[in-house]
Amino acid sequence: MASKKSDITLYFLGASRAIRIAWLLEELSLPYELVSSPRAPNGLAPPEFKAEIPTELGKSPAIKDGNIVIQESAAIAEYICETYDTSGRFLPKDPAARAKVREWMSAAEGTFMIHGLAILYARWRLPEPAKEYLPEMEKGLSTNVHNDFDWLESELEGKEYLVGHDVTAADVLMGFGIEFIFARKLGTEGGDWPNVKKWLSRIQQREAYKRAVKKSGYSL
Known part of the structure; x- marks a missing residue:
């Protein structure tokens, strides 16, 4: 729970x-105003929303909290934790856990x-004349994705969350990317990461x- 009032x-x-x-924000029970927009047909942010x-x-995302404006997910999350999560639940006070x-x-x-x-x-x-090379490109690029997911899989062995015994900002920041990569099948073919899938579901x-x-x- 947050100990300070917000104007986010x-x-x-x-x-x-x-x-x-x-x-x-929901984890911290912080009230906030939501200014939202669906994507335009081209998949981008509508110009009127960007304005x-x-x-x-x-x-997006960006937040305004009083006179403070912040963009970039990690910077926003750290600001929220430093300002409102005074117990250190999401960004631990212990230096080693905080670093992780x-x-x-x-x-x-x-x-x-x-x-x-x-x-x-x-x-x-990729230009149309080069599309024939796309499968080979994806195969090569997927090596990095597999290495990343293998790392995450090993870190989650015997654990419910990434750091400690409860959810932290680590889980909050990581969740979207893992969901996105799975949903778009970005180099995940042939991989099997049961710990990652259980964690994402959790x-x-x-x-x-x-x-x-x-x-x-x-929704993705």
């Missing part, structure tokens, strides 16, 4: 990383998503996560 507005683009922030977001890039949580927060984008998106962007952007069954999904209309 969350800018939420459909089917996006913003579910991380909505979930964290509402008070950042230079107009990207931050490791996963960084890996969510810097390792897992970047390797999955490399495959997605190849599908989207976090998605949390009441706070389900509230965030219901409130935001999130």
